[in-house]
Amino acid sequence: MIIAETCRQALKDAGVNPDRMALEWASAAEAPRFVELITGYVSGIKSMGPLGTAEGESEKDVIRMHLKAGIKAASARKVRTALGKLAKDMNKSNDYSPQVISEGVANKVLPAFRKERLTQEIQLCLAEQGPCKSADLCEKTGGGNKEIEKILETLSKKKLVKKKGSSWY
Amino acid sequence: MTAEVFNPHILGFFCHWCCYAAADAAGVSRYQYPPNVRVIRVMCTGRIDVRFILEAFGCGADGVFTGG
Numbered sequence: 236m237i238i239a240e241t242c243r244q245a246l247k248d249a250g251v252n253p254d255r256m257a258l259e260w261a262s263a264a265e266a267p268r269f270v271e272l273i274t275g276y277v278s279g280i281k282s283m284g285p286l287g288t289a290e291g292e293s294e295k296d297v298i299r300m301h302l303k304a305g306i307k308a309a310s311a312r313k314v315r316t317a318l319g320k321l322a323k324d325m326n327k328s329n330d331y332s333p334q335v336i337s338e339g340v341a342n343k344v345l346p347a348f349r350k351e352r353l354t355q356e357i358q359l360c361l362a363e364q365g366p367c368k369s370a371d372l373c374e375k376t377g378g379g380n381k382e383i384e385k386i387l388e389t390l391s392k393k394k395l396v397k398k399k400g401s402s403w404y
Numbered sequence: 405m406t407a408e409v410f411n412p413h414i415l416g417f418f419c420h421w422c423c424y425a426a427a428d429a430a431g432v433s434r435y436q437y438p439p440n441v442r443v444i445r446v447m448c449t450g451r452i453d454v455r456f457i458l459e460a461f462g463c464g465a466d467g468v469f470t471g472g
Contacts (some may be wrong), residue, residue, distance in 0.1 A: 239470070242457045251461055258449075258470045263425030270435040273469070280412045280467040302462035309455040326430040 237322060237330070240340045241348075245309065248349055249301035252283065256336065282401040301377065304356035317344045353378045354386050363397060412466035416441040417456065419449045423471025441469060 243253040257276050261269040287295035308314060313375060321339045356376045360367060367375075373383050390396045416463045418424040424445050430437060446452060449472035 238452065238454060242454050245458065246461070249461075253469070255455055255461070255467045256470070260472045261423050261426045263422055263429065266426050266429035266433055269423065269426035269471070270430050270437045272471075273437045273441060276467070277412065278442050280414060280440075283412060283466075285412070286461065286466050299462060302458050305458045306455055306462060309453070309458055316449070317439075335464065367412060370454060375429060377452055399467055404449065 236333070236336055237318065237340065238326075240333075240336050241318065241344050244340055244345050245305060245348055248352065249305050250298050251286070251302075255280065255283065255286075285301065297375075297377075300356065300359065300375070301352070304352045304359055304376075305348075307355045308351035309349055309389075311347075313347045314344065314351055317347045337388060350382075350386065352383060354390065356382070356397065357390065412440050413464065414440045414442065414467045414469055415460045415465045416443045416469045416471060417446055417449070418443055418471045419451050420445055420447050420451075426471075 239256075239258045242256055246256060259272050259276075261272060269329075283315065285295075288299055321343050325335070328335075334376045353376050357372055360372060360375050369383055369387060370380075372378075373380055376383065376387075387396060416423075418427060424443070427443065449470060452470060457468050457470075
């Protein structure tokens with residue numbers, strides 16, 4: 236459940252409608268129920284249209300860039316630790332309601348994921364498209380001005396990016 | 405008649421013991437259901453990770469259906 240909720244929020248962060256991801260249960264003996272679920276789900280997706288056209292979604296290329304960075308971010312150590320910690324906390328408090336899960340993921344896992352995704356995406360952008368101004372980076376990655384500045388600073392401390400005039404490379 | 409019908413690419417992650425068997429049973433008893441789902445069988449739904457689902461969308465899937 237934690238993983239499913241993380242997926243949903245990560246997809247939202249990457250500009251994909253979270254309803255495209257479904258988690259359902261059907262036991263081995265429930266063939267009619269399975270058929271019902273699949274039929275309902277497929278017609279739902281059909282009404283949404285192809286990736287990048289549903290409500291609140293960015294363009295396909297933008298989504299692809301977000302996802303590329305997101306895949307790397309999902310296996311990052313910080314995100315993994317956050318997931319583990321959340322699971323431990325929930326085990327302690329013994330409360331597994333969807334609301335608690337959703338809040339926990341939003342407060343503990345998503346910030347780590349988002350930061351990691353933006354970091355990865357800045358590096359991807361700079362590697363693929365050459366020098367960029369920080370405002371351009373904000374637009375491409377979908378991050379706030381302050382967030383991007385902070386990450387660029389950290390990256391330049393690690394000597395992964397350099398500044399020349401007003402553009403980064 | 406040239407209007408193109410949208411056929412979504414849907415990726416299904418099915419648990420070997422539950423949903424995969426249900427899909428099998430549905431086939432055996434000849435229920436009709438949409439052919440858009442490409443199935444990946446996993447030994448347990450717990451095996452599925454955030455990364456898998458992001459990669460599926462990254463590869464151009466229009467939807468991911470996880471069946472436990």
